[in-house]
Amino acid sequence: MPAAGLPREAxxxxxxxxxxxxxxxxxxxxxxxxxxxxxxxxxxxxxxxxISKRVSKRAVDRNRIKRLVRESFRRARLELPPxxxxxxxxxxxxxxxxxxxxxxxxxxxxxxxxxxxxxxxKPDDPTGTIVR
RNA sequence: GGAGUCGGCCGGACAGUCGCGUCGCGCGCAAGCGCAUCGAGGAAAGUCCGGGCUCCAUAGGGCAAGGUGCCAGGUAACGCCUGGGCAGCGCGAGCUGACGGCCAGUGCAACAGAGAGCAGACCGCCGAACGGCACCCUCGGGUGCGCGUGGUAAGGGUGAAAGGGUGCGGUAAGAGCGCACCGCGUGCGGGGCUAACGCCGCAUGGCACGGUAAACCCCACCUGGAGCAAGACCGAAUAGGGGAACGAUAACGCGGCCCGCGUUGUUCCCGGGUAGGUUGCUGGAGCCUGGCGGUGACGCCAGGCCGAGAGGAAUGACUGUCGCGCCGCAAGGCGUACAGAACCCGGCUUACAGGCCGACUCCGCCU
RNA sequence: UGGGAGAUCGUCUAACGGUAGGACAACGGACUCUGACUCCGUUUAUCUAGGUUCGAAUCCUAGUCUCCCAG
Numbered sequence: 001m002p003a004a005g006l007p008r009e010a011x012x013x014x015x016x017x018x019x020x021x022x023x024x025x026x027x028x029x030x031x032x033x034x035x036x037x038x039x040x041x042x043x044x045x046x047x048x049x050x051i052s053k054r055v056s057k058r059a060v061d062r063n064r065i066k067r068l069v070r071e072s073f074r075r076a077r078l079e080l081p082p083x084x085x086x087x088x089x090x091x092x093x094x095x096x097x098x099x100x101x102x103x104x105x106x107x108x109x110x111x112x113x114x115x116x117x118x119x120x121x122k123p124d125d126p127t128g129t130i131v132r
Numbered sequence: 133g134g135a136g137u138c139g140g141c142c143g144g145a146c147a148g149u150c151g152c153g154u155c156g157c158g159c160g161c162a163a164g165c166g167c168a169u170c171g172a173g174g175a176a177a178g179u180c181c182g183g184g185c186u187c188c189a190u191a192g193g194g195c196a197a198g199g200u201g202c203c204a205g206g207u208a209a210c211g212c213c214u215g216g217g218c219a220g221c222g223c224g225a226g227c228u229g230a231c232g233g234c235c236a237g238u239g240c241a242a243c244a245g246a247g248a249g250c251a252g253a254c255c256g257c258c259g260a261a262c263g264g265c266a267c268c269c270u271c272g273g274g275u276g277c278g279c280g281u282g283g284u285a286a287g288g289g290u291g292a293a294a295g296g297g298u299g300c301g302g303u304a305a306g307a308g309c310g311c312a313c314c315g316c317g318u319g320c321g322g323g324g325c326u327a328a329c330g331c332c333g334c335a336u337g338g339c340a341c342g343g344u345a346a347a348c349c350c351c352a353c354c355u356g357g358a359g360c361a362a363g364a365c366c367g368a369a370u371a372g373g374g375g376a377a378c379g380a381u382a383a384c385g386c387g388g389c390c391c392g393c394g395u396u397g398u399u400c401c402c403g404g405g406u407a408g409g410u411u412g413c414u415g416g417a418g419c420c421u422g423g424c425g426g427u428g429a430c431g432c433c434a435g436g437c438c439g440a441g442a443g444g445a446a447u448g449a450c451u452g453u454c455g456c457g458c459c460g461c462a463a464g465g466c467g468u469a470c471a472g473a474a475c476c477c478g479g480c481u482u483a484c485a486g487g488c489c490g491a492c493u494c495c496g497c498c499u
Numbered sequence: 500u501g502g503g504a505g506a507u508c509g510u511c512u513a514a515c516g517g518u519a520g521g522a523c524a525a526c527g528g529a530c531u532c533u534g535a536c537u538c539c540g541u542u543u544a545u546c547u548a549g550g551u552u553c554g555a556a557u558c559c560u561a562g563u564c565u566c567c568c569a570g
Contacts, residue, residue: 006151006152007152008152008153011444011445012444013443013444013445014408014444015444015570016407017444018444048444049444049445050444058177058471058472059176059177059471059472060470060471060472062472063448063472064448064472066445067152067447067448067449068448068449070151070152070448071150071151071448071449071450072449074150074151074152074449075150075151075449086444098449102449
């Protein structure tokens with residue numbers, strides 16, 4: 001059984017990576033989250049989180065959201081295209097129970113996959129890589 | 133049985149699957165893999181105080197600025213804690229209190245009120261003293277009026293606050309004017325942890341010394357500044373700096389020209405330092421148990437233990453069983469607080485479902 | 500994470516410890532055939548809870564919220 005682990009390489013860890021995502025990337029929106037994505041050349045997806053204090057003032061709530069997103073990403077990781085992701089939470093995500101948030105994330109991963117398929121068909125798409 | 137006060141403690145438990153971080157061991161050139169270990173709190177929070185630690189500054193002392201403020205003790209230190217005093221609240225157990233000094237100085241008190249600071253007389257009360265008017269008379273004076281100069285602060289009234297209280301005497305009316313008691317001030321002695329205090333005793337003073345210092349201020353004591361994004365080490369790419377050697381006597385600029393000076397070349401060396409990395413980073417004023425000293429905070433001694441260390445930031449997700457609370461006849465359903473470490477400690481403050489233990493107080497009933 | 504400021508009508512702002520004032524806005528009225536302008540009037544506030552004081556927007560303490568700085 002292939003372990004759906006979440007090693008450190010699957011995380012965004014540089015300020016530069018986040019800045020690049022802010023500069024040139026595609027975006028997707030949900031009710032509680034918005035995602036920015038950008039193709040990388042590592043062969044696997046990487047996750048970054050941005051949960052601001054606007055979402056909730058309490059650190060407990062913010063940590064809970066982060067952990068839920070990580071858990072969902074961990075499970076979906078092997079089926080995702082090789083992109084850098086930044087998941088940002090909205091204020092509405094604060095009060096919702098865990099299963100609902102997980103369901104919405106599932107939906108987002110699904111969308112991401114289909115968008116990525118389109119992008120591979122058109123290499124000149126602006127959401128594509130400009131690494132080189 | 134009911135109501136309440138104080139102190140201390142817990143704040144879900146167990147099992148399974150997947151996942152994450154740290155430490156250790158083994159394998160591997162390495163990337164990594166495998167096995168094991170540990171992995172949020174009583175407030176981790178607010179950042180309101182106090183320390184450790186690090187860097188910078190610094191002879192000593194004073195000033196300024198800020199803080200603290202009954203007394204004694206505890207402590208590394210504190211604005212914290214303990215004990216005591218005083219004041220207020222409560223039937224009580226107890227609780228609360230920035231609680232030094234307005235006889236060093238300066239200021240403030242709107243409105244009301246006669247008067248608000250070494251006070252004052254509006255309504256009153258009085259008619260003793262001086263004057264006035266009226267009457268009587270034995271011509272010395274007497275009586276009356278309350279008109280003027282006055283006396284007074286009992287009573288009324290204003291105000292947050294009006295210069296001891298009650299009673300008796302006293303008086304024209306009154307007043308510590310005198311006296312008794314109470315209160316207050318001062319001094320001495322005793323008590324009290326050499327204290328705060330004013331508990332006791334004695335002597336003495338007729339008696340304010342009004343309020344406000346979380347008003348300026350005075351007195352006593354304390355404080356150098358920044359903060360782990362402190363600080364230390366390693367250190368690319370690119371750009372730039374310093375030095376040496378070589379080469380050229382070349383080109384350009386300064387200069388009328390030569391010498392000279394500056395820039396341009398190659399090689400080598402050097403330090404500063406950005407991204408980034410490593411470290412600081414968790415064994416400590418530590419925890420548990422027992423003994424001893426102390427009213428207590430706390431201290432001393434002995435034995436045992438190691439209990440998070442991330443870095444775009446781990447401690448999560450799902451499932452089952454059992455607790456606990458609420459709803460329901462039942463099956464069952466719903467809920468299970470406040471809240472998440474970021475250098476580390478000591479406090480304070482604030483948030484918190486529910487529950488446990490101990491000590492004590494008041495009321496009712498029974499024996 | 501650390502450091503530092505502030506909070507007054509719906510909005511922008513004043514106020515030695517002594518009745519919280521002004522402008523804009525809102526509402527009502529007057530003027531007008533109607534509207535605008537103008538004039539008159541009315542309503543509305545000291546972030547919260549304690550304390551000091553006779554008296555607190557002001558002084559003190561605690562809390563809540565907002566903003567700024569340090570990468």
